[in-house]
Amino acid sequence: MFFNEAKRRELLVEFLYASALKKRFSCYGHFYAWRVGVEDHSCRSVLEIVDESVDASEPNRLWGRRADAVVVMMNPGSSRPLARGWESEVRSYPEVNLQEKVLVLTQPDNTQYQVMRVAVACGWSHVRVLNLSDLRDPKSGSFLERLNALEDNSKGGLHSLFSAERSRECALGLRRRMEPILVGWGQDVRLVQLAEQCVDRLDGVPIVGVESSIHPVLNSHPSPMLQRMKVVWLERMIEQLESV
Numbered sequence: 001m002f003f004n005e006a007k008r009r010e011l012l013v014e015f016l017y018a019s020a021l022k023k024r025f026s027c028y029g030h031f032y033a034w035r036v037g038v039e040d041h042s043c044r045s046v047l048e049i050v051d052e053s054v055d056a057s058e059p060n061r062l063w064g065r066r067a068d069a070v071v072v073m074m075n076p077g078s079s080r081p082l083a084r085g086w087e088s089e090v091r092s093y094p095e096v097n098l099q100e101k102v103l104v105l106t107q108p109d110n111t112q113y114q115v116m117r118v119a120v121a122c123g124w125s126h127v128r129v130l131n132l133s134d135l136r137d138p139k140s141g142s143f144l145e146r147l148n149a150l151e152d153n154s155k156g157g158l159h160s161l162f163s164a165e166r167s168r169e170c171a172l173g174l175r176r177r178m179e180p181i182l183v184g185w186g187q188d189v190r191l192v193q194l195a196e197q198c199v200d201r202l203d204g205v206p207i208v209g210v211e212s213s214i215h216p217v218l219n220s221h222p223s224p225m226l227q228r229m230k231v232v233w234l235e236r237m238i239e240q241l242e243s244v
Contacts, residue, residue, distance in 0.1 A: 029106035043134035044076040059103040068124035078138035114222035183209035186221040
């Protein structure tokens with residue numbers, strides 16, 4: 001893979017801050033409410049991260065583009081639409097129309113800034129972020145409790161794009177130019193089942209992530225608390241991508 005050395009130095013030495021990344025990239029997400037019984041769950045099915053070279057005048061078309069790269073992480077975290085009202089769209093699965101999603105400008109979180117930094121180093125203009133789960137929750141403990149509560153529901157697995165029922169939608173989301181898929185869903189052992197489901201759905205596609213010593217299917221989260229550890233994650237991810 002070709003890397004721009006000047007951009008790499010800018011990334012790792014100066015560590016691009018959120019204020020600079022916001023000027024370079026825009027984020028568009030598909031938000032919806034997933035109804036299970038009488039309860040609605042706030043969800044996001046995809047995030048499209050694009051720089052100024054990508055025409056986003058009709059953002060819904062981004063879902064139909066082949067992204068430069070695809071990243072899979074745990075869940076959407078604190079990512080939210082900049083405008084109000086999009087969470088009220090109630091969805092059921094499987095979807096009839098998979099070719100288009102309503103994409104709206106989105107407030108990124110710290111994890112997505114890490115993805116942008118990798119994009120700068122690699123010269124990517126369009127990165128698609130998918131998740132093991134669509135459930136929006138900024139607190140991993142609360143998120144994992146919600147997953148556990150859904151286990152007994154016959155349709156409780158539909159929060160994941162990698163579930164069998166959403167395989168066609170997943171195939172559309174995985175269209176990309178770079179073969180390996182980047183992963184960074186973290187190291188909590190309660191994610192093992194979801195992570196294994198994702199790996200099975202990828203069906204042998206090579207993945208690139210910062211490995212974990214906890215379990216073979218887990219990997220380091222892109223945005224640890226300490227900034228120096230964020231830089232360490234970036235360095236290790238870029239080292240792996242350089243060998244692709």
